[in-house]
Amino acid sequence: MVKKEIIIIGAGASGLMAAGRYKNRDIALLEANAKPAQKIMISGGGKCNITNKKISPDHYLGEQGFIKQVLQEYGQHALLADFKKQGLDPVLRKENQYFCKNSASELVSVLMRACKDIPIFYNHKVHAIEKKKDFIITTDKGVFEAQKVVVATGGLSYPKIGASDIAFKIAEYFGHTIHRLNPALVGFTLQKEQFWMKELSGISLPVKIQIESKKIQDDLLFAHRGISGPAILNSSLYWKRGEIEIDFAPNTVLNETFFCHKKQISTALKLPKRFTKAFLDAIGLVDQPLFKLDTTEQKKLQRLKSYRFAPAGNFGYTKAEVTSGGIATDEIDVDTMMSQKCKGLYFLGECLDVTGELGGYNFQWAFSTAQRLTV
Ligand SMILES: Cc1cc2nc3c(=O)[nH]c(=O)nc-3n(C[C@H](O)[C@H](O)[C@H](O)COP(=O)(O)OP(=O)(O)OC[C@H]3O[C@@H](n4cnc5c(N)ncnc54)[C@H](O)[C@@H]3O)c2cc1C
Structure with a gap:
């Protein structure tokens, strides 16, 4: 011995x-x-x-x-x-x-x-x-x-x-x-309603996330299994199985002036086109000139700034x-x-x-x- x-x-x-x-x-x-x-x-x-x-x-x-x-x-x-x-x-x-x-x-x-x-x-x-x-x-x-x-x-x-x-x-x-x-420091898996995000695998966006009392601002990466990237990894530290809220366009203000634009939603937003298209499909909004949106449609688009959902789980210890x-x-x-x-x-x-x-x-x-x- x-x-x-x-x-x-x-x-x-x-x-x-x-x-x-x-x-x-x-x-x-x-x-x-x-x-x-x-x-x-x-x-x-x-x-x-x-x-x-x-x-x-x-x-x-x-x-x-x-x-x-x-x-x-x-x-x-x-x-x-x-x-x-x-x-x-x-x-x-x-x-x-x-x-x-x-x-x-x-x-x-x-x-x-x-x-x-x-x-x-x-x-x-x-x-x-x-x-x-x-x-x-x-x-x-x-x-x-x-x-x-x-x-x-x-x-x-x-x-x-x-x-x-x-x-x-x-x-x-x-x-x-x-x-x-x-x-922890791990990606989230998604529930069925958020499967549209899986189609965006490889796209990365700067986002702002509100989770519990914590605000996190960094990049989100759409992945084959769900969502990842530094903003999500940090969020996973604070996640207690409830909802999270994502602002997909932290640098854009959706105010009256914005809604007066003659540009199409997808052009005015300056986000990756594939993302905007998938997002609009997910919230049931047709890409169209902004000034044509009625109040209900404007409200729908506001979800871009405060998209709330509960992740299904995380990628587990093999990826954490x-x-x-x-x-x-x-x-x-x-x-x-x-x-x-x-x-x-x-x-x-x-x-x-x-x-x-x-x-x-x-x-x-x-x-x-x-x-x-x-x-
Ligand atoms: C993919 C990945 C990337 C990371 N990147 C970063 C980063 O860039 N910056 C950062 O700050 N942190 C990072 N981390 C976290 C960081 O690696 C850990 O927090 C850190 O290594 C913990 O140090 P430790 O000494 O506690 O354990 P470890 O460094 O994990 O060392 C534990 C050692 O114990 C050995 N061991 C385990 N069980 C037994 C056993 N039964 N008998 C004998 N030996 C055993 C293991 O083989 C290992 O060598 C990353 C982690 C991963 C998985």
């Missing part, structure tokens, strides 16, 4: 960063995959959106006090400065988002360099942990013993690259509360970027990331009940928790 002082489970974003910080201790990493950091490798279109200029708790779902404490010690500035020292200089794209310059492998190399002398047991999938005097960790390749265990195994999203429910099983076993888990919900943070010591239910057991990253918006917020969370770890 391999015995270590510290075992970190999961060689992903938070696990690798945490391991690097404790490289001078008697430490090992257990990883289910044959390679480290598979999510980093596929993230941000292969360039990994590492962090954001606007990191703050209000871009996260979860207990705000806990999030604030974790982020204030090690936010985007500290993270970028650390990476710069290690030779990684992320570039700013899309206004506020920091990405690797050429490839996500630049970030993985930096994290792996810091873990250079640490044994990493690849292809070791953890099945269970028990606590006797020390922790006994059972994997599909043998048993390990450690005085301290750090669980950094992420959430349920993208099972095809190694995601598992082990963090939640371990947490539950030791008496933790798990807040309801859901696929993250898992919302997770291990209740009021049972975790914010100064050390140690479980308040079991001494010597720690949780990092996405398995906690903290979920960030799209834009680098989730990697920042993973790295901030790794820096907070005190074992």
Whole structure:
């Protein structure tokens, strides 16, 4: 049996960063995959959106006090400065988002360099942990013993690259509360009445979405299975199975002057023609000069600014970027990331009940928790 002082489970974003910080201790990493950091490798279109200029708790779902404490010690500035020292200089794209310059492998190399002398047991999938005097960790390749265990195994999203429910099983076993888990940062599937949107696969539009009390302004992408794009992915964080409202033309005012136009509706709207045609069909309006619309027809067209409907569901964990919900943070010591239910057991990253918006917020969370770890 391999015995270590510290075992970190999961060689992903938070696990690798945490391991690097404790490289001078008697430490090992257990990883289910044959390679480290598979999510980093596929993230941000292969360039990994590492962090954001606007990191703050209000871009996260979860207990705000806990999030604030974790982020204030090690936010985007500290993270970028650390990476710069290690030779990684992320570039700013899309206004506020920091990405690797050429490839996500630049970030993985930096994290792996810091873990250079640490044994990493690849292809070791953890099945269970028990606590006797020390922790006994059972994997599909043998048993390990450690005085301290750090669980950094992420959430349920993208099972095809190694995601598992082990963090939640371990947490539950030791008496933790798990807040309801859901696929998040994910596209919506549609009910029959909105199937007209499926015909528009590939079209992208800037929209404004009202969901619960949240207003989101970004691009919507019509997809083969439903609707996606950044506006929808962010909406999925806040969706509670009710209606959402979409303004498909946030830059157009449908006022009296607009309705005096001699132009056809489809010309005046300056939206993709295929979209306008499908939308008009869906609301039962014929394309015609605007001034010819009567009051009832004008009212119908106003639905363009406030199209309300309830999505059928979402694309599920196979497509979701993250898992919302997770291990209740009021049972975790914010100064050390140690479980308040079991001494010597720690949780990092996405398995906690903290979920960030799209834009680098989730990697920042993973790295901030790794820096907070005190074992
Ligand atoms: C397609 C996609 C794109 C994304 N893009 C971005 C982005 O650009 N920016 C951003 O901020 N976030 C992004 N995310 C989210 C981000 O990847 C995660 O929030 C982040 O990786 C979580 O870090 P973590 O350390 O908690 O877990 P992970 O990075 O998921 O690491 C967990 C590790 O644990 C291992 N593991 C799991 N179960 C076991 C087990 N039973 N035994 C042993 N090992 C196990 C896994 O194989 C994995 O290596 C994206 C996610 C996806 C799926």
